[in-house]
Amino acid sequence: MARLINFLLVFFLLGLLAGTGALFWKLEHTLPPLAYSEFLTMLDHGEVTEVRLDGGRIALKDDTGQEFATYAPDVGTLLPELRRRQVAISAEPPGDPALRNLFTITLPVVLVLLAWLAVNRTRQAPVPTEEREDFARDKMIDMATVERRITFEDVGGIPEAKEELIEIIDFLVNSKKFSRLGANIPRGVLLQGPPGTGKTLLAKAIAGEAGVPFYSFSGSDFVEMFVGVGASRVRDLFREAKKNAPCIVFIDEIDAVGVLRSGAGGFGGQDERGQTLNALLVAMDGFSREDTIIVLAATNRPDILDPALRRPGRFDRQITILPPDVKGRLKILQVHTRDKRLAEDFDLREVARNSPGFTGAELANLVNEAALIAARTDKDFIDSHDFDAAKDRILMGIERKGLVISEQDRKTMAFHEAGHAILARFLPEADPVHKITIIPRGRAMGHTQQLPLNDRHAYTKEYLRNRITILMGGRAAEEIILHQQTTGAENDLLQATEIARKMICRWGMSTLLGPMAFARNEGEFLAENTTQLGISETTARHIDQEVKKLVDTCYQEALEMLMLEKDFLGRLGEILLQTETLDREEIDIIFECSQKKRLEKHQGGSPAECDSCPAAAHCTQRSDLAA
Numbered sequence: 086m087a088r089l090i091n092f093l094l095v096f097f098l099l100g101l102l103a104g105t106g107a108l109f110w111k112l113e114h115t116l117p118p119l120a121y122s123e124f125l126t127m128l129d130h131g132e133v134t135e136v137r138l139d140g141g142r143i144a145l146k147d148d149t150g151q152e153f154a155t156y157a158p159d160v161g162t163l164l165p166e167l168r169r170r171q172v173a174i175s176a177e178p179p180g181d182p183a184l185r186n187l188f189t190i191t192l193p194v195v196l197v198l199l200a201w202l203a204v205n206r207t208r209q210a211p212v213p214t215e216e217r218e219d220f221a222r223d224k225m226i227d228m229a230t231v232e233r234r235i236t237f238e239d240v241g242g243i244p245e246a247k248e249e250l251i252e253i254i255d256f257l258v259n260s261k262k263f264s265r266l267g268a269n270i271p272r273g274v275l276l277q278g279p280p281g282t283g284k285t286l287l288a289k290a291i292a293g294e295a296g297v298p299f300y301s302f303s304g305s306d307f308v309e310m311f312v313g314v315g316a317s318r319v320r321d322l323f324r325e326a327k328k329n330a331p332c333i334v335f336i337d338e339i340d341a342v343g344v345l346r347s348g349a350g351g352f353g354g355q356d357e358r359g360q361t362l363n364a365l366l367v368a369m370d371g372f373s374r375e376d377t378i379i380v381l382a383a384t385n386r387p388d389i390l391d392p393a394l395r396r397p398g399r400f401d402r403q404i405t406i407l408p409p410d411v412k413g414r415l416k417i418l419q420v421h422t423r424d425k426r427l428a429e430d431f432d433l434r435e436v437a438r439n440s441p442g443f444t445g446a447e448l449a450n451l452v453n454e455a456a457l458i459a460a461r462t463d464k465d466f467i468d469s470h471d472f473d474a475a476k477d478r479i480l481m482g483i484e485r486k487g488l489v490i491s492e493q494d495r496k497t498m499a500f501h502e503a504g505h506a507i508l509a510r511f512l513p514e515a516d517p518v519h520k521i522t523i524i525p526r527g528r529a530m531g532h533t534q535q536l537p538l539n540d541r542h543a544y545t546k547e548y549l550r551n552r553i554t555i556l557m558g559g560r561a562a563e564e565i566i567l568h569q570q571t572t573g574a575e576n577d578l579l580q581a582t583e584i585a586r587k588m589i590c591r592w593g594m595s596t597l598l599g600p601m602a603f604a605r606n607e608g609e610f611l612a613e614n615t616t617q618l619g620i621s622e623t624t625a626r627h628i629d630q631e632v633k634k635l636v637d638t639c640y641q642e643a644l645e646m647l648m649l650e651k652d653f654l655g656r657l658g659e660i661l662l663q664t665e666t667l668d669r670e671e672i673d674i675i676f677e678c679s680q681k682k683r684l685e686k687h688q689g690g691s692p693a694e695c696d697s698c699p700a701a702a703h704c705t706q707r708s709d710l711a712a
């Protein structure tokens with residue numbers, strides 16, 4: 086099929102070239118014709134200024150600049166006459182013009198044809214044997230000779246996956262136990278999960294525990310420009326692996342070769358990928374009972390894999406690895422802080438609690454960043470401040486210290502963030518505010534960080550509505566205090582609309598549309614990508630209306646709540662302008678103080694307790710200041 090497409094493409098190119106050549110040839114020969122006698126009359130009247138002789142063909146130009154073509158029966162007798170009348174004469178080199186034109190057409194065609202043949206030959210050229218053998222051999226790690234092996238001790242927080250894989254080690258080490266009874270050991274295990282959850286690490290740990298050779302590849306190692314190279318690499322790899330069995334073959338990012346084959350065949354890369362996948366499928370089918378080779382593969386996109394890969398006898402075991410829960414995070418942090426010098430009173434549990442959604446790779450990065458920050462300030466131990474700074478850096482980006490910000494922009498940010506924080510503090514079910522800052526970091530000018538108390542696996546409609554209201558709090562606060570709308574709300578609006586759309590289209594949370602799904606996830610681990618299911622125009626209009634209604638209602642709620650808390654909003658904004666950053670404890674103190682004030686205001690009493698209030702240092706409404 087691919088060949089047919091190649092052929093058609095070349096055919097099309099040839100046609101295009103021939104067409105262009107013919108067009109030029111035609112243009113050349115489309116001068117208005119003139120009878121030879123008429124030409125002679127014009128010559129007698131001195132109207133011909135220029136002639137171009139091309140064999141018997143004469144192209145002439147008259148004194149008005151117009152061009153004609155004619156044929157002379159005998160050019161020889163005409164020449165003296167032309168010279169006498171001082172007509173400018175030029176001539177084409179001898180040869181058939183049609184042939185010349187044919188040459189100009191055919192030369193590029195032949196060149197293209199030759200280039201195509203050359204590419205095709207190279208694509209089919211066999212790769213030298215040594216190169217092929219080196220490909221597999223270079224990727225082998227002999228675990229028996231490795232000094233510091235990765236084992237299950239190095240993997241934290243994924244007990245289910247570990248349990249499942251411990252059995253694999255038994256297959257590798259005690260294969261006879263199984264073959265004695267006629268059992269076939271599993272051939273392939275597919276590890277699937279979001280990036281950084283430890284799939285590669287687990288594969289290495291299995292090889293480390295079993296002490297068997299480990300071949301590590303990435304799917305893209307097989308795919309080359311030349312069709313057939315990947316397939317031959319797969320065959321060589323398994324030939325080499327059989328020599329060193331029992332062993333583990335690990336193919337990371339298997340989606341690079343294992344992507345669903347399209348029925349229509351392909352061109353170039355697609356063709357190569359298809360052949361490589363076929364070779365892999367055939368190789369896995371070709372294992373005999375004595376071949377103790379386990380193929381481990383990892384992917385972030387199981388949804389796009391070819392179903393043939395999952396068939397029993399190939400990757401029939403599939404293990405899903407998701408980001409760890411709080412217990413898992415603690416285990417992973419313990420693994421990565423084994424060789425770090427932590428302050429004595431430092432509690433890793435607090436870090437684990439405050440890092441929901443972090444994957445193993447992100448936790449490893451967090452520990453390393455904290456160590457770097459501590460080292461930069463010449464500390465002897467890593468403490469909670471270093472972890473806090475590292476987390477801010479990872480979540481919000483690097484502090485932009487050099488950025489010059491006008492007083493007006495600082496004000497906008499302070500009231501904007503105060504708006505988010507107050508709503509997050511008052512709305513039920515909202516995640517507690519961990520930190521508010523108006524120091525620009527990364528792309529954000531300010532940030533209100535909320536952290537859930539526990540890992541959430543399901544979200545209620547109430548929670549999601551409140552989330553939208555909190556996101557709207559920034560814009561609402563700016564409107565109330567500064568009577569302005571700014572671009573600072575861009576990201577909030579995007580997020581709010583996205584949540585509202587998902588509530589309606591995916592989670593059936595609209596009363597009008599009912600419990601129906603109008604969109605689905607494209608990838609299991611790429612929850613952001615959704616495709617619309619076939620929906621009618623009316624439904625599409627209803628979806629838009631419902632999304633708008635939801636976001637509008639939440640915005641009104643945000644406005645109303647902040648109007649009621651206008652004093653607190655103003656105060657929190659002022660405090661933020663002075664301190665730039667507030668953490669959870671400080672926010673709690675200010676909140677309590679504000680509640681007290683409000684109570685007093687309502688009761689009409691004097692703020693006598695103000696001086697003893699723990700937030701007095703921050704409070705701009707202190708009784709002494711007011712006086």
Ligand code: ATP
Pocket residue numbers: 239240241242243278279280281282283284285286287337383384385417420444445446447449
């Ligand atoms: P990708 O899909 O992007 O290839 P992955 O799932 O294969 O990612 P790994 O390469 O295994 O992720 O993990 C990267 C690093 O993260 C590891 O080298 C390790 O330091 C750390 N890590 C990830 N998960 C764990 C874990 N469960 N325990 C300890 N460390 C972990």
